[in-house]
Structures are given as C-alpha cells and as structure tokens.
Amino acid sequence: MMKTSCIHFHFLLVLLFCCAFSSSILMTNAVYAGVYACRPDQILALELFQSEFDSHTCNGSTYDDSYSCDNTTGSMVELELSSGCLKGILKPNSSLFELRHLRSLHISNNNFKSSSLPSGFSNLNRLEVLTLSSNGFVGQLSFSFSNLSQLSHLDLSSNELTGSFPLIKNLSRLSYLDLSSNHFSGTLNPSLFELHRLFYLDLSKNNLVSSSVPYEFDNLNRLEFLSLSNNGFQGQIPSFSNLSQLSSLYLQDNEFTGIEEPISKLINLRELDLSFQNISYPIDLNLFSSLKYLMTLILSGNSISPASLSSDSGISLDLIILGLSGCDIRQFPNFFKNLDGLQQVDISNNKIKGKIPEWFWNLPNLDIVNLANNSFTGFEGSAEVLVNSTVTLLDLDLNNFEGPLPNPPHSLSHFSAWNNAFTGSIPLAICNRSFLTILDLSYNNFTGSIPRCLLNFQSSLTVLNLRKNSLEGSLPDMCNNGALLQTIDVGYNQLTGKLPKSLLSCSSLRFLNVENNKIKDAFPFWLKALPNLQILILSSNKFDGPISPPPGQGSFAFRGLHVLEISYNNFTGSLPSNYFDNWQTSSFKKDQDGRIYMGDYNHTSYHYGYNLDLRYKGLHMEQESVLTFYATIDFSGNKLEGQIPESIGLLKALIALNLSNNAFTGHIPLSLANVTELESLDLSNNQLSGTIPKGLERLSFLAYISVAHNQLKGEIPQGTQITGQPKSSFEGNEGLCGLPLEQSCFGSNAPPMQQPEEEKEEDEEEVLNWKAVAIGYGTGLLLGLSIAQVIASYKPEWLTKIMCQRNRRTR
Structure with missing residues (x-):
C-alpha cells in the first residue's frame, strides 16, 4: 500500500511539474496576444533565427517582447528586432523566412556583416510593413518587391545597396517609401509614378541621375514629404503643380539651374530645402509668398535677389526656420522685420558689413542665431541691447567685432564669439546667466582678470574657452556648487600664480589647458585624482621641480591621460624605469568615428569643436579637433636628465613623442620599436649615446624622426620611413653614417648594427x-x-x- 501511495505521489508530482512547465511556456509566449498566442512551430522558427547570429550582447527580454501572434491561428504576425544586437550573416535560407504569416517586420540597426539582401523577403507576401534600415546590407537586389502586394510601408534606408532603382511594380498600396542613404544609381523606374497612395518618399543620398526631375511626380498627388537631395538631378526645378498635399520638399545638393514659378502652387508646403542647387540666377523670395503654411525655408548656397531682402519687399511669410548661409549677401536682410515668428536664422558665411540693427533683437521668438563668418563690426544700441532678447544660442565667430562685449541675453545657453577684436573686461553680467553651458570668447583682446564669480557660481557651465586674450591675474577658484566643467582653456594669456586646488572639485573635467602663461608652480600630481582628465597642457609657463612623484606617493598614475604637454618649463630630475607602467594608453578604444570633440556639446543646430596647439612632426600647429584615442607626450625644453625609461614601450597608442632639448643620457630605448602607432619622434638636442635601434625601421607610420645633436654612432637603420628623412634629422652626431647622410659606413670606423642589440631588443619585448x-x-x-x-x-x-x-x- 505504501509503495502504491508513493507511486501515486510521484505521479502527482510529475503531473504538477508538467502542468507548471506547460503553463510557463504558454505565459512566456503569450506576448501582446492572449494566453494561447503562438504555435510551437512559430516559436521554434524564431529561436532558430536567433541562433543564427552572435547575440551574446542581447538580454532575454530582447526576444520575449519582440513578437506578437494571431489569437485565432497562432501564427506570428508582428516581429521587431531593432535592438542592434544581431551580428552575423543573414542567410538566404534563414529560418526568418519560415514566418510566412508576418504582417509587420521591423529589423533595423543590426550588423549583418555585409550580407546581401536575401530574396527570401519576397516570399513573405502577407507583409504590410517592412523596415530593414541600418543593417549593413550591401550589393545589388537580386529580387523584386512586386510579390509583396499588401505592402504599405517599405524602408531600406542607410544600407550599402547598389544597382538600379528597385523594381516596385504592383505595390499599389504603398504609402511610405524610404530608400535614402544607399548607392542606388541610374534613373528612376517608371513604376514609382504608379504608386498613387504615396505620402512619404525619400530618395536622398544616392547616385540617381536625370537631366531633369521627371514631370510624372505630379501623378503622386498625395505626397506630403519628398526628398531628392544629394543626387545628380539637373535642369529646372519642376513645377510640382499637382502636389497640393506636399508639406516637405528637399531638393538640396543637386545641379538645378533654375526655379520655375509654378512651385508656388504647392500651397500646403511646410518645409522647403533648395540649398546648394547651383541655380543660375538670383532667387526672388517673393516666389514663396503664396506658401501660406511654409515654416522652414533653406536656400543656403544660392544667390538671393538683393531687392527681396529689403524691408519694403512686401514678403509676408510665417517662417520659423530660415537658412541663408553662403548666399553672397552684402547687407543685413531688413525683411526680417516682417518675420515675427522667426525662431532659428542662419546668415553665416556671407559678406555682411557694419553693425547689427537694434530692432533685430526685439523679434519676439528668436532662439538660435548664427551670424558667423561675416564682417560685422558691432551692435547698434547700448550695452544692454541683447539683454532682453529670447536668444539661447548665439554664434558671432569670425567677424570684426570691436569694443566692449554687450551684456548677453538672460536666456543664453551657448555663446561663441571667437576670433573677433572685442576689448575691455569680460562682462560681470555673464555670471548671472544661469543657463549658460558654453562660453567661448577665445582669440579676442579681452583684458583684466577672469571674473571670479564666473566659476564660483556658474554651475551649468561645461566649456570655458578664453584662449589667446590678454587676461591677467591668477586662475580663480572653480567648480564650487557642483559645477559640471568639462573643458577649461585659458592658454596664451598673462596669468600668474598657481593652479587652484579647487580644480579637484571639477570631477567632470576632461581638458585643462593653461599653456603660454606665467604660472609658477610645481607639477600638479594631485590632478591625477580627477577621474575623467584626458588632456593636460602646461607648456610654456614657469613650472619647476621634478615630474616624478615623491617617494611614498605611488606611481605617476594619470591613468586616463591621453595628451600630456609640459614643454618649455623648468622641470628637472630623472624618470624612473617604471614611469609609464600604469598608463592606460595601450588600451585606448576608438569611438565610432574615431573622434572626440573636447567640448562634447551636442545641439540640433550646432556642434562645438575645439582647438589645440601641438608640436607634431617637427612643426608647431593648431589642431581644430582633438583625437583622443591616441596619445601624445611632449616633455621638450626642460632640464630632464638620466635615461629614457624602457617602459615607454608600453604606450601602444602613442603617436607623438617629443623629448628634445633636455639632458637625457644613455641609449635610445629599444622598446620604442613596440610603439607601432608612432608617427613623430623627436629626441634631438640631448646627450644620448650608442646606436639608433634597428627596430625603429619597422615603424611603418613614422613620418618624422629627429635625433640631431646627440652623441650617437653607427649605421642609421635603413627603413624607408627613416632614410626618407632630411639630413638635418641626424646632424650633430659625428659617429653616425649611412643614408640619408653622405657619410658611408663602409671603410669607416663606425660600429655596425650588431646582432646582440637585436637580441636585446627581443629580450626587452619579452x-x-x-x-x-x-x-x-x-x-x-x-x-x-x-x-x-x-x-x-x-x-x-x-x-x-x-x-x-x-x-x-x-x-
């Protein structure tokens, strides 16, 4: 009896386990669509599709929430995998194509490793929505979309697809078509103009060509958005006379030579971009007066009729955004008086002279104003002319502004006025601008001291650039009250005193530049406590003392530092052999575009760049934006002595090393041959002896080397990168021979390049x-x-x- 009871008990446990397991499966699969949603074969097909890719970066919920199924049939009808975690080849026989009942398929922002677009998509003939953007698909389409007769939405944008315009015949229900940012070429397929339901069409950024835009576009009379920009269309801009529903039209960067008046029939147009069209005659702005709903007008890169820019032009538009950059405008456009709704205006890169009229700042909705690269000399009105303006972003760069800087608007968040001739003190009113994030007053003639209130109370400021002025006094205390400063550049002024210890409160600081001042201080080892510091420039000041930490204070250990420039100070002492051991420059990783702008200021209408002076490849140059995935070190012009540490070879990302004009002795480190990214090496004007390591000839990126005026001897390594250098790079070393010097090593007493040196080099690498x-x-x-x-x-x-x-x- 007990045995029978145990059997029953085990049976009940098994039954309970099976029920619980089955319930968990049903609950997991019942996403969006009820308890009995998905058939097992549908789930299996999705799991097999998932297993085709490297998806280790995906969490489980990526797939759990990605699909829904029909309650009645259990067929999967929706699938969205736009998380960016699919990596691998999308195969022609992929399990994805077994989901034949799909009505909506979104697969975007993944990495299919240069797969071609499989023809299996054409078998999913119940699809209504198909989005395949930003997946890395390449090559020509091997199939037609004509089988997908239910399709209403097709997006193939931002891939690398080539060949002729896709065949989209029979897609009578298509209302949304985006083929932008590919490499489609040739002319438009006539089947396009049979898609009478289209309201959105984007063909921009391809290689489509035509002697004119086909008049058949008028057949697409439901279009609300049309972009043909960045192609090869030529001729007259067409009339588009039947496109009464059009709200956005983008034709920029083609080769149109004229604009026809019937464009004014697009009475519902809200956005119009005709920039950089190479139109053969000046555009009369009156042409757009009938477009009562027009809010955005971009005509940059064209010539504008001067008469239509005057205050009595009679133009009446409710524009919000107006772009007239690079339009050869010579006088301030007075017709702005009639644009009370104007929020964003760009008249940069023109030839406008004189003063900005006072009435302009009274426009009630101004938000973003770009006046850069003109010949403005000042402002009409008093020093308070800007104070009550609603402007939040103001760009006055590259003009001829003179005299004192007016007090800025209360609402200002970004203020850039670099490369002008402003004089006088920095207005104290700036301290009260609580929204100010970016302040760039560099390359002017400001005098006086840096306002202490600016850094004591300005908690929103992230970028402060006062470079190349005539400012005096010491750096004020900064980063109080939780300040967010990321960039401080006060280089090329006349600042004195010491670096303020309050910098330790700047936990977000990435860029600190105080070069070419009169600051007298010891090396600031305490700055290594800043967790985000990447660039430190102390060059051409009066810093002195050692640059090695005192005994008992650990290693140098600026772990995140990428650029260290301390040249032309009075630093002394030697560097221990482990000096570079704890730097992380051997593991820097590039961003997606390999570039970091030190301002790191992202705005929909503006991107803040950054300047940096570098002594690089034997030249003193200004670099507009800073690449921080590499490392540069400049210790030149000091009084450093002793041997160059072999640990320099650990800095795998080092591209520029300048140790010139010091008193270094001993051999050139053999480990430099391991610094494979090195492009510039300057060891000149020291007391180095021995031979030049033969391993340097393997540095394929080395574009500049100078070891002049040392005590080197032996044969110069004969790698292409070295023998192509000028003679001056090796002069002042009586014992050197070989190219590019005229002195031959044959028959001389100079020691040859010896094998033991190579063996030592290999030992060092080991x-x-x-x-x-x-x-x-x-x-x-x-x-x-x-x-x-x-x-x-x-x-x-x-x-x-x-x-x-x-x-x-x-x-």
Whole structure:
C-alpha cells in the first residue's frame, strides 16, 4: 500500500511539474496576444533565427517582447528586432523566412556583416510593413518587391545597396517609401509614378541621375514629404503643380539651374530645402509668398535677389526656420522685420558689413542665431541691447567685432564669439546667466582678470574657452556648487600664480589647458585624482621641480591621460624605469568615428569643436579637433636628465613623442620599436649615446624622426620611413653614417648594427610582454582560487551526484 501511495505521489508530482512547465511556456509566449498566442512551430522558427547570429550582447527580454501572434491561428504576425544586437550573416535560407504569416517586420540597426539582401523577403507576401534600415546590407537586389502586394510601408534606408532603382511594380498600396542613404544609381523606374497612395518618399543620398526631375511626380498627388537631395538631378526645378498635399520638399545638393514659378502652387508646403542647387540666377523670395503654411525655408548656397531682402519687399511669410548661409549677401536682410515668428536664422558665411540693427533683437521668438563668418563690426544700441532678447544660442565667430562685449541675453545657453577684436573686461553680467553651458570668447583682446564669480557660481557651465586674450591675474577658484566643467582653456594669456586646488572639485573635467602663461608652480600630481582628465597642457609657463612623484606617493598614475604637454618649463630630475607602467594608453578604444570633440556639446543646430596647439612632426600647429584615442607626450625644453625609461614601450597608442632639448643620457630605448602607432619622434638636442635601434625601421607610420645633436654612432637603420628623412634629422652626431647622410659606413670606423642589440631588443619585448602575462596570471590565479573556495564550501546535491557517477565509471 505504501509503495502504491508513493507511486501515486510521484505521479502527482510529475503531473504538477508538467502542468507548471506547460503553463510557463504558454505565459512566456503569450506576448501582446492572449494566453494561447503562438504555435510551437512559430516559436521554434524564431529561436532558430536567433541562433543564427552572435547575440551574446542581447538580454532575454530582447526576444520575449519582440513578437506578437494571431489569437485565432497562432501564427506570428508582428516581429521587431531593432535592438542592434544581431551580428552575423543573414542567410538566404534563414529560418526568418519560415514566418510566412508576418504582417509587420521591423529589423533595423543590426550588423549583418555585409550580407546581401536575401530574396527570401519576397516570399513573405502577407507583409504590410517592412523596415530593414541600418543593417549593413550591401550589393545589388537580386529580387523584386512586386510579390509583396499588401505592402504599405517599405524602408531600406542607410544600407550599402547598389544597382538600379528597385523594381516596385504592383505595390499599389504603398504609402511610405524610404530608400535614402544607399548607392542606388541610374534613373528612376517608371513604376514609382504608379504608386498613387504615396505620402512619404525619400530618395536622398544616392547616385540617381536625370537631366531633369521627371514631370510624372505630379501623378503622386498625395505626397506630403519628398526628398531628392544629394543626387545628380539637373535642369529646372519642376513645377510640382499637382502636389497640393506636399508639406516637405528637399531638393538640396543637386545641379538645378533654375526655379520655375509654378512651385508656388504647392500651397500646403511646410518645409522647403533648395540649398546648394547651383541655380543660375538670383532667387526672388517673393516666389514663396503664396506658401501660406511654409515654416522652414533653406536656400543656403544660392544667390538671393538683393531687392527681396529689403524691408519694403512686401514678403509676408510665417517662417520659423530660415537658412541663408553662403548666399553672397552684402547687407543685413531688413525683411526680417516682417518675420515675427522667426525662431532659428542662419546668415553665416556671407559678406555682411557694419553693425547689427537694434530692432533685430526685439523679434519676439528668436532662439538660435548664427551670424558667423561675416564682417560685422558691432551692435547698434547700448550695452544692454541683447539683454532682453529670447536668444539661447548665439554664434558671432569670425567677424570684426570691436569694443566692449554687450551684456548677453538672460536666456543664453551657448555663446561663441571667437576670433573677433572685442576689448575691455569680460562682462560681470555673464555670471548671472544661469543657463549658460558654453562660453567661448577665445582669440579676442579681452583684458583684466577672469571674473571670479564666473566659476564660483556658474554651475551649468561645461566649456570655458578664453584662449589667446590678454587676461591677467591668477586662475580663480572653480567648480564650487557642483559645477559640471568639462573643458577649461585659458592658454596664451598673462596669468600668474598657481593652479587652484579647487580644480579637484571639477570631477567632470576632461581638458585643462593653461599653456603660454606665467604660472609658477610645481607639477600638479594631485590632478591625477580627477577621474575623467584626458588632456593636460602646461607648456610654456614657469613650472619647476621634478615630474616624478615623491617617494611614498605611488606611481605617476594619470591613468586616463591621453595628451600630456609640459614643454618649455623648468622641470628637472630623472624618470624612473617604471614611469609609464600604469598608463592606460595601450588600451585606448576608438569611438565610432574615431573622434572626440573636447567640448562634447551636442545641439540640433550646432556642434562645438575645439582647438589645440601641438608640436607634431617637427612643426608647431593648431589642431581644430582633438583625437583622443591616441596619445601624445611632449616633455621638450626642460632640464630632464638620466635615461629614457624602457617602459615607454608600453604606450601602444602613442603617436607623438617629443623629448628634445633636455639632458637625457644613455641609449635610445629599444622598446620604442613596440610603439607601432608612432608617427613623430623627436629626441634631438640631448646627450644620448650608442646606436639608433634597428627596430625603429619597422615603424611603418613614422613620418618624422629627429635625433640631431646627440652623441650617437653607427649605421642609421635603413627603413624607408627613416632614410626618407632630411639630413638635418641626424646632424650633430659625428659617429653616425649611412643614408640619408653622405657619410658611408663602409671603410669607416663606425660600429655596425650588431646582432646582440637585436637580441636585446627581443629580450626587452619579452620582458614587457611577460609583465602583462604576469598581471593576467595573477588575476586569473586569484579568481581560480576564489571559485575553488566557493565550490569547496558549497556542494549542491546535483554536483555531488555528477561527481559520484564519474567516480563509478572510472572504477
């Protein structure tokens, strides 16, 4: 009886387990569509599709919430995988194409590793929505979309697709078509003009060509958005006379030579971009007067009729955004008086002279104003002319403004006025602008001191650029009250005193530049406490003392530093052999575009760049934007002595090293051959001896090298990058021979390049590599011991059973 009861009990447990397991499966699969949503074969097809890719970066919920199924049939009808975590080849026989009942398929922002677009998509003939944007698809389409007769939405944008315009015949229901940012070429297929339901059409950024835009566009009379920009269309801009529903028209960057008046029949147009059209005659703005709903008008890069810019032109438009950059405008456009709704205006890159009229700042809705690169000299009105303006972003760069800077608007968040001739003190009123994020007053003639209130109370400021003025006094205390400063550039002024210790409160600081001042201080080792500091420029000041930390204070350890420029100070002492051990420059990673702008200021209408002076490849140059995935070091013009540390070879991302004009002795480090990214090496004017390491000839990026005026001897390594240098790079070393010098090594007493040197070089490389191995081994050993301790202290039942079974088998 007991045995029977146990059997019943086990049976009940099994039954309960099966019910619970089945319920969990049903609950997991019942996404969006009720309890009995998806058939097992549909789930299996999705799981097989998932297994085709490297999806280790995806979490489980990525797929759990990605689909929905029909309640009645259990067929999957919606699938969205736009998380960007699919990586691999999309195969022609992919399990995806077994989901034949799909009505909506969104797969975008993934990496299909240059797959072609599989023809299997054409078999999903119940699709109504198909989005395949930004997946990395390449090559020509091997199929037609004509089978997808139910399709209303097709998006293939931002891939690398080539060939002729896709065949989209029979897609009578299509209302949305986006083929932008590919490489489609040739002419438009006539089937396009049979899509009478289209309201959105984007063909921009392709290689489509035509002697004119086809008149058949008038057949698409439901269009609300049309973009043909960045193609090869030519001729007259067509009339589009039947497109009464059009709200947005973008034709920029083609080769249109004229504009026809019937464009004024697009009475519902809200956005119009005709920029950079190479139109052969000046555009009369009266042409757009009948477009009563027009809010955005971009005509940049064209010539504008001067008469239509006057205040009595009679133009009446309710524009919100107006772009007239690079239109050869010579006088301030007085017709702005009639544009009370204007919020964003760009008249940069013109030839406008004189003063900005006072009435302009009274426009009630002004928000973003770009006046850069003209010849403005000042402002009409008093010093308070800007104060009550509603402007939040104001760009006055590259003009001829003179005299004192007016007090800025209360609402200002971004103010850039670099490269003008402003004089006088920085207005104290700036301290009260609580929304101010970017302040760039560089390359002017400001005098006086940096307002202490600016940095004591301005908690919103992220970028402060006062470079190349005539400011005096010391740097004020900064970063109080939780300040967010990321960039401080006060280079090329006349500042004195010491670096304020309050910089330690600037936890967001990435860029600090105080070069070419009169600051007298010791090397600021304490700045290594800043977790985000990437660039430190102290050059051409009166800093002195050692640049090695005092005994007992650890290593140099500026772990995140990418650029260190301390040239032309009075630094002394030697560098220990482990000086560069703890730098992280061997593991820098590039951003997607390989570039970081040190201002890091992103705005929909403006991007803040940054300037930096570099002594690079033997030249002193200004670099407009800073690449921070590489490292540069400049210790030149000091009084450093002793040997150059072999640990320099650990800096794998180093592209520029300048140790010239010091008193370094000993050999050139053999480990420099490991710095494979090196482009510029200057060791001139020291007391280095021995030979030039032969391994340097393997540095394929090395474009500049100078070892002039040392005590080197032997043969110059004969790699292409070295022998192509000028003679001056090796002069002042009586014992050197070989190209590019005229002195031959044959028959001379100069020692040849010896094999032991190479062996030593290899030994050094092994030492550096074993350092990394030892660190990794130590970490792994500790981790392994920790895991062993956990297993030893906790033996779950399942582990015990497995071990017992293994022991039985081995007996």
